[in-house]
Amino acid sequence: MNSDQKPDMVTIVIQHDIRTGSQSDYEQWLKRILPIAAEAPGHRGVNVIKPPAGTNRYTVTIRFETLEYAEQWLASPARRDLIREAAPLMEQQEKVDTITGLEFWFTPPAGQPQKRAKPWKQFLLTLSVIYPLTLVLPWLLGPVFGAVPVLQHQLISKLIAAAIIVGLMTYVIMPRYTRLAQKWLFN
Structure with a gap:
């Protein structure tokens, strides 16, 4: 990515391997840090797996508006102390890991080796959703x-059709579709 370009959404993926017997204390700690993260500038949501x-x-996973906001949170004194x-x-x-753009759709689920999906598989999976949407959605909106x-x-x-397609891809279809296709995608 060119240094002048700024991604629209950035996701921080944090993995913590917790000592056996410390899960309860860790979950109490999470209850304290999550509201603090939610107050960080540019915060757009969090998910704990x-x-x-x-x-x-x-x-x-914590989502931020921009890379700058994500980096601010990661370097913040409050986070460092916690x-x-x-x-x-x-x-x-x-x-x-900091993930920008569409890459987040193709992140292996928790508990699987953290390898990236092959680009040709990402292409085919994305095309298999976008192509039908570009055919059906304009027809339905006609x-x-x-x-x-x-x-x-x-x-x-x-513009309206494209905005609906991107919204469906980002928030509805791809999170579920990649989970459904994960065996093929990450093999």
Whole structure:
């Protein structure tokens, strides 16, 4: 990515391997840090994935508006102090990855080896969703566009269709679709 370009959304993926018997203390610690993170500038949401059976790895994903906001949170004194406090609960130092753009759709689920999906598989999976959406959605929206004169302008109708497709891809379809296809995707 060119240094002048700024990603629209950044996700920090943090993995903590917790010492056996320390899970309860760690979860109490999480209850304190999550509201503090939520107050950070540019914060857009958080998700905690508890360890699959037989493991002690918690995965925390935090979304921010920009890379700058994400970096500010990671370097903040409040976070540094809280991580120092949680260090005795962890088997090793935390692992932190910063993911920008569409890459987040193709992150292996917790408990799987952290390898990247092959680009050609990412391409095929994304195409298999976008192609049908670009065929069906404009057709479904056609009556709405026809009924409202301002929406008949091609630039406006295409913008609306594209915004709906991107929203569906980001928040509805791809998180579920990549989970469904994970065996193929990460093999």
